[in-house]
Amino acid sequence: MIVPGPDGPALIVCTTCRGPGRVDGGGAALAAALAALAALAALPGTGVAIAPMACLWSCERGASVQLRAPGKIGYVMGGFAPADAPDLLAFAQAYAASADGEVPYREWPKGVLGRFLARTPPAGGLVA
């Protein structure tokens, strides 16, 4: 069921991921996901909505997130631990400030390297 969500720049954070290593115990994983979420939401002035959502179907690469904004290239990312939250948010801020969602590689924080599972072209468009 589709429900209303943010229509501007948003970082969708999976709340049911078990985290790197697929650690047993949903509770521990949930705690880790919530800790990451709290770390993200606590930082002010991001210009990016933090939107929790249950299961993004990227369970093999948890904890996973998706970055999106109208008319921009979106990203599916995974393998995050709570400690990556600041770097992830820094990337999201650079993304929100970009024209089309492309952030120059030299500006990528270390914590997002190797974390991309897909880039998703915006509605009505493709990436050339």
Add this chain to the structure above:
Amino acid sequence: MIVPGPDGPALIVCTTCRGPGRVDGGGAALAAALAALAALAALPGTGVAIAPMACLWSCERGASVQLRAPGKIGYVMGGFAPADAPDLLAFAQAYAASADGEVPYREWPKGVLGRFLARTPPAGGLVA
């Protein structure tokens, strides 16, 4: 750079993937991707646009595709060989006919099982 693309139901097919097993040789991989693409495009009445795009950034799970439609949940999928094309297209047709992008599991063709890398909520929405 974002360029115009299909604005209805579309299956975006990566043209630079190397295919399952990450077979060496870009040429062979490209041939496989194009063979899959041709197989898809040759089947009539799909109601789904076939949109080739270079590198969807899902190189670890090639050949990869993305299924999308306005207002529907999208899917990032990977690990396809050309022989999976009929099943993939059948799934895309069921998707195009669905209300919100959710295809009942019992209708999933075998060729799409285990191939989902992410589900992406539509612009302005989340999945509950």
